[in-house]
Amino acid sequence: MKKYILLSLLLACTLVEANSQTLTVSTFTTGLTRPVSITNTGLPNDNRIFVCEKIGRIRLVDRNTGTLNPTPFLNISSLVYSTGNEQGLLGLAFHPNYASNGFFYVFYNHRVGSINYTRLARYQVSAFADSAMINSGQVMMTVYHPFANHNGGNLMFGRDGYLYVSMGDGGSSGDPSNRAQNCDSLLGKILRLDVSNPNPPYYYSPASNPFFNGHIPSQPYLGTIPGRDEVYAWGMRNPWRCSIDRLTGDKWIADVGQNAWEEIDFESRADSFGHNYGWRCYEGNAGYNTGGCQPASSFTSPIFTYPQGSDCSVTGGYVYRGGKEGSMFGKYFFADYCSGKIWKTQPNGTGWTTTLVPQTNALFTNKFTAWGEDIYGELYLAGDGSSGVLYKIIDTSCAPTAYIHQPDTLFNCAGNPITIQAVYGTGLNYNWFVDGVSVFNSNSGSFTYTYNSGCHNVYVIVTGLCSATSNTITVCSGTSYLPPVSTT
8 A cells, every 4th residue: 555546545534524432531540650551461361451651660450450559560660761751661562472481571761871772671470470570681682772752662462473663763853864764774663573582682583574684683783685684664753552453463553743744554464564654754644854765656655644733642552352342343543642532443445434532531631652452352541641540441332342253154074063252351141142042151252062064153142231242153064064175
């Protein structure tokens, strides 16, 4: 998708349209100090929410009660330089195999004398699940940062098992050294790292990265082929909060603008990577400093932009995949730091429809710094206003998520029991129907059943304070119902 192709479509998509959905941004936890990142471990039934405080602490919040644990999970404030408004402990991600290795990763600012750096480091949990070993820290990457602002800092693991690291352009204004377009620099990029290396620096660069040349990270970079091995995407200004759709694997990037436009970028899981998102040549869809730049068609367009004014800095969010707020399901939510406005984006078949979402309590002065999910996909917002607050996002309409996230048709050739999964939410009842007959009731989103020979229609009714009916899928059982074999 290129800028010149999508311009008219994108302009149409920026119009705010009538919208019946209304959100309540409900105070969930207070007592935090400048929260900037929210995540979870990915462990089944883990009721903890992990919140990074800018000063260098990771705090624990109980997702059931909102209770803030008085003891930090990790406190590295002695290592973190957090004086500047955009500096501090900025990112946290847990290893996909955290249950077995206990590894997690942090991104923070560090300073030696007057020199600024950003660091990626790995830590490990202790024998006590609510406490990390502070002496387990291993610095994996240290990047010189010429100015105090535009640090990026978002960390997330993809479905490929690789760690994605967002790097700002190095700061100042207008990317004066053109770092975002220079792929021999790590600044202004999304990096992709294979963290399976058991030796320093504890990562490899995946061979499928667009500029891979077999460089060994622990050795000086020789630059025999332009582009760093670690680079996955480039042309970023300050990617402030990125996420991966837990259901589809699609990637979302919110890139903070210079002085005119904020933007949301999207990459489908099925898309080829190696995208150039345009900065410093373009700010959103508008030319910024195009001297020496490639044609507009060389850059990947945002799916949505909005102008600055009362709005000033985009805070990227998540696609809602939780079980309790069904009217939010499948929509990407994001906010603005200055205005406190919240938008939602969803595909419309030919592009995207983006609308402003009304809030019942209009928390427009709370400086939303980060979105996050708990283990069940419920959404939270961090507020950096007069006091650090963790908010929970609630839809005012009553509809649980009723969605079977498996193919429309399942072929069960041997006639054995087959398990179907619905999106799960705590405290809900799941009543499963086969050919219109209720066959199973539980408080779990999992349904295992042995089907008679033939094809059968299956759906689930999910009930809490109200109810919703899912999509219908077909299960065909017996050897005569094998799908046709392609001969091409």
